[in-house]
Amino acid sequence: MNKNNSEILSAVQKFGTPSYIYDGEKLVQNYKNLVNALPECVDVFYALKVNPNVSLVKLLRSNGACTEVCSITEMEIALKAGSTPEDIVYLGPCKKDYELKKAIELNIFAIVIESEIELKRVSAFAKEMDIIANVAIRINPDFSAEGSPWKMGGRPTHFGIEEQHAIENFQVYLDTPNINVRGIHVYNGTNILEAKSVYENTKYILELYETIVRKYNCKFTMVDVGGGMGVPYFQNQEELDTQEFRNLMVPLFTNFNKKYPETRIIMESGRLIIGTSGCMAVQVNNMKTNHGKIFAVTDGGTNCHSAAAGSGRVVKRNFPMENISALPTAQEHKYQVSGPLCSPDDIIGRNIQLKEINVLDILLVKLSGAYGPTSSPGLFHSHGYPAEILLYQGESYLIRSKDSTDDIINKQIMVDFKKNELILN
The missing domain is CATH 3.20.20.10 (Alanine racemase)
Known part of the structure; x- marks a missing residue:
């Protein structure tokens, strides 16, 4: 991702956290780099499973990408995006x-x-x-x-x-x-x-x-x-x-x-095209020390980015992270960066060196364009899926709204059990 921290902070302030932010120019360049490394007789098909956001697919399609889909919904997204x-x-x-x-x-x-x-x-x-x-x-x-x-x-x-x-x-x-x-x-x-x-x-x-x-x-x-x-x-x-x-x-x-x-x-x-063009932004909600380790508790963890939390891996390794709201002169410290879940596995940064973190700071998890919200348990604790933001040609666009409480509850159906009660004499 090539966007500077001020651009990202501005988008985060506008659209909130947790959120995924994508660099449109980087996305297009990654696609073109792959195309240019292959002869003209090869067609590159973008795999929607890594990230099926319709605006991102449309941007790639407008630059010549074909599409590989794995569900009827992905097929409809591809068609809507111009495939x-x-x-x-x-x-x-x-x-x-x-x-x-x-x-x-x-x-x-x-x-x-x-x-x-x-x-x-x-x-x-x-x-x-x-x-x-x-x-x-x-x-x-x-x-x-x-x-x-x-x-x-x-x-x-x-x-x-x-x-x-x-x-x-x-x-x-x-x-x-x-x-x-x-x-x-x-x-x-x-x-x-x-x-x-x-x-x-x-x-x-x-x-x-x-x-x-x-x-x-x-x-x-x-x-x-x-x-x-x-x-x-x-x-x-x-x-x-x-x-x-x-x-x-x-x-x-x-x-x-x-x-x-x-x-x-x-x-x-998929991953090669979009992986380096996206990051996840989270805001620090709480700071605490526990058993000698400093924890920065954020509003987005495994539920938003299971890959960064190491889900499915025996060895948990950190994605690159940065505190983009820290002062340039801030000292680095070792932190445990956690999400909002009541789960011991909800750690997206383990013993990671970051510039001094304070409540309300914005942390970035980099290299997160691929397999972010699509492979994460977004409904864990009913937090819902994060927002998605596209930075392209000097503009910032909200390309997916963060799930609201109503978004989640309105899909549920509450049974009226009184209709089935037995009246006992």
Whole structure:
């Protein structure tokens, strides 16, 4: 994030905390940096699951990004943001019937098939609608992506069809009624910081594509190689080497494109595009010392940013943080930064060095553009989801209102139990 602290403080004072703040110029630049590191034959699809805010998707779409969605709501967001069905792929291991029917009706570029049962369902719906449905077969590869802390291939998983089974049975998929198999999709891992790992992963997928094409003498019009490029959140991590990435990926994709010029090459990205363009702002509500440690209690914690709190990780490491309201001359101290929850795990900064903190100070959790509110338990203690703010071209925009008490309560339904009471004589 490149915005200065005064811009961020001004936005926070205007729209409140807890809130997520996004740098629009940084977002666009991250997207363009990725596009420029790839040959023209590759289309970049933004993965809405990392951050589906419609204004952010619209900004990326206006700069050429296609969209990868994982629910009917994400699909509607993509369409509202200006995506066309031709530039949407739809993933996810649990697609409801009405979601599949909607995707078929819209004639999106590809429904990514996660199982043979799902393929049969799509076939049946397409037959009912007298439509040919475009699909891609998701394969769970034997190969496991090195350098990924969250591997999604090469092991038992609910994603896709096992590689050898898919290869042996691909003719069945090709022969399925009312189905046009555009090609394959493989996603092996996420938050990969090594260009070589992305290259090896992609090379394996392209070779798998060729294996199937040769075995069944078929023509594909799509290969989705996933992506998984990451962000260095913690100390001793280095960012993806863009030049090495370009040197490896350009010849790989270019050579493939020469052999299969009619095949659309899709590379997905979410975290790399938006991760560094966002931060979370929280306000300090209370200060206390407990068992020799200083606690800064803020209005946003695990409920707003579970990733920063280390949810799901054995080793809890701090995201970069800053006290942006501290004086430049303030001394640093070691703090525990907590959120508002009655939970011992609600710590977003552990033994972290920050400039002197006082009540009402504004703290920033950086590198927070991806998997912030979308992967956090926003209804914990009924606090609701934080606000979202976009800083772009000198303006600040509220792009999501903070949940109010009414927002939460009005979705609940209180039963009138008196109607069901038994009158005892």
